[in-house]
Amino acid sequence: MKEITKVVVPQEAQLGFNNNAFFCVGTGRMGLALQKEYYEQLEFVQKDLQFSYIRGHGLFCDDMAVCKVYSEDGLKKVEYNFTYLDRVFDNYKQLGIKPFIELGFMPEELASGEQTIFYWKGNVTPPQDYAAWADLIQAVFHHWFVRYGREEVITWPVEVWNEPNLPGFWKDADMQEYFKLYEISVKAVKECDERIRVGGPAICGVDDERWLQEFLKFCSDFKVPLDFVTRHAYAADAPERIGHYDYQKLRDMNVFLHELKVSRDIIDSFCEYKGMEMHITEFNTSYSPDCPIHDTNLNAAYIAGLLHKMGDVCASYSYWTFGDVFEESGVAFTPFSGCFGLVANGQIPKPTYWAFHFFKQLGATALARNDNYIITKDEEGSLHGMLWNPVPLEAEPMEHKMEFTIALPLEDGEYVFITKLVDEDVCNPLKNWLDLGSPANPTKEQIALLRECARPQINTERFSVSQGIKAWEMNITLKKNALLYFKVQKIIPELDRGYQPDKNGYRL
Structure with missing residues (x-):
């Protein structure tokens, strides 16, 4: 045919064309950035594609050792350790990429429960003490001001949590509890410097219309600061699991794009938020890190169609992820494991890498x-x-x-x-x-x-x-x-x- x-x-x-594909790219959890191959893959990507920002999970997870609770004279006290965080952010700076901060997940010693997600057990429960959570946020930002300079740090966007509309990522998908987390988090950041831009709700496509509507209403009604809106978008139907792998069919591209247009319309329906930036802080074909489609030429051709259109309604769209050093469901068994990355382990560019490379060359x-x-x-x-x-x-x-x-x-x-x-x-x-x-x-x-x-x-x-x-x-x-x-x-x-x-x- x-x-x-x-x-x-x-x-x-002159037709409208907003090529926003290089504003941000996704990454596995923060702790993986301490690995040699992670650094080499990101260096490879940055030499060619030159993304401006990088976003991932695990900023406060225990493998980063940022927050420690100890007892002294019968009192519980908190101390902070920025050793690993500095290594990661220093490397990002060396590679010419800035962090798009995701506030999460919960340090175990601040958490109200034991529910975790992924192989690496990120805690997804609210803080037992919101004041301690706010103190942690402010301690990190004040450290960054000293190390990187206030004028630099205020250019880093901040997103509160990840996919709270899913019970796996936020205990019970409790909307009101997330609104509380957002309000306390954004106020803690703004107390550090009003100029830092903060957004949410970082939702995915499950009950997303109601969540977005209610989140914007909450921010509007209670005058909670909001500088931009974030959401995620994936293009695959429910998976069929066989062995280590998920197999999924892709939705029609126009269905995917319509979902983004609906979010855009909801934002614009609030007079104070009309025209506000909408950042897609994760997108890909499949949402599974074990889906072989990510390694295929079909993935590349489909993603090219999305890159062509997403800038029509989105301020940015962050491909999830730049590389395959990634462990949500465990350590990959093979270099072609169906993981999200543009680059396979072994520093092998996948076909989708070239979709981004080609868009980089456009006028x-x-x-x-x-x-x-x-x-x-x-x-x-x-x-x-x-x-x-x-x-x-x-x-x-x-x-x-x-x-x-x-x-x-x-x-x-x-x-x-x-x-x-x-x-x-x-x-x-x-x-x-x-x-x-x-x-x-x-x-x-x-x-x-x-x-x-x-x-x-x-x-x-x-x-x-x-x-x-x-x-x-x-x-x-x-x-x-x-x-x-x-x-x-x-x-x-x-x-x-x-x-x-x-x-x-x-x-x-």
């Missing part, structure tokens, strides 16, 4: 866009485009190709046409790993091979536009689950004296 699309690109049209001005493509222009006049072709797993087992004929408005001159292709044949490290026998612990040689296999296919073509030709046409065919980035750039040819390419068989 083929779908043919004809695109005539105008010369100067600021959109000339043409539709459900499967976007074409932009940069300040130098070069044209950049991206095309994608996601095909659902449940589609009929036949070829699903998309053909594009794109007419570009070009003035006279010499040009180079550059393409970078990611599809199931040329950039599919998951397939290559399976071909190697799916080794749980690949050798150095196998890792090196997988890294080589995990790069796009690059092609270049030189062409001329002469007087009388108003548009140059290019024809592109995408196989199923393919991504393609292109650039059309004007060049000024230079040849060294006596160098004649045709004598080596090259025709320019």
Whole structure:
């Protein structure tokens, strides 16, 4: 089955396009940032994608050793230890990324109960003493002021807790108790410095409309500070569990995007919050860290479609996560474990990594866009485009190709046409790993091979536009689950004296 699309690109049209994909990226719990491979994966990502902020769980979990209760002279006292926190945040600073603070989970010695979540047992109960919780928040911020400077720290957004509308993340999903936690937390932060921006409620898509409506009403009625709204978004249906893995089908992309639009409309229905920033502090296809779809080309093509549209209603959207050093359900058995990351363990970029890489190359001005493509222009006049072709797993087992004929408005001159292709044949490290026998612990040689296999296919073509030709046409065919980035750039040819390419068989 083929779908043919004809695109005539105008010369100067400017369409709305908010490329907010690089504001923030997700990470596993804070304690994992002490591991060598975690640092190497983040360094790899930052060299290329340059995310501005990073957000994850576990700031106050016991493996970070921030909060300790002890007895002295018959009294209970609290002391704070910032050793590990400094190591993590110093590394973030070195890599040019700022923290998007998530206040959570509860230190065991401040917790009112024993309920935990994940392999690493993050405590999800309210504090037994809210004053002690507020003191902890303020102690951390005052330490950061000293270490990193107040003017720097006030640029770090703060989110209160994570998915309190789920009983697994917040005891009994108690809405009123969360509102109390939010109010005390935001006031503790604002007492440190009014300029620090704080938001919530960090909900996911379960009873989300009611939660968001009631949260905004609470903040409005009781004049509780709110600087931005946060929520999460995932695109998969309920999983089928087989062994270590969850298998899920993806929802229609428009259903996913509609959910965000509904949240946007709820925010805008409050006059004092109309137009307020909405940050998606987690998003991906599946919400399971054991879903093999995360490692596939389908994931990349689907995510490309989301990156194209989410900026229409969201101030930012943070991909969950940058890498696969991640332990919500335990330590991964293999390098392709279905975890969330853009980069597999072994520092192997997955196809979805290239979706972000390609969006990073796009120009600021959109000339043409539709459900499967976007074409932009940069300040130098070069044209950049991206095309994608996601095909659902449940589609009929036949070829699903998309053909594009794109007419570009070009003035006279010499040009180079550059393409970078990611599809199931040329950039599919998951397939290559399976071909190697799916080794749980690949050798150095196998890792090196997988890294080589995990790069796009690059092609270049030189062409001329002469007087009388108003548009140059290019024809592109995408196989199923393919991504393609292109650039059309004007060049000024230079040849060294006596160098004649045709004598080596090259025709320019």
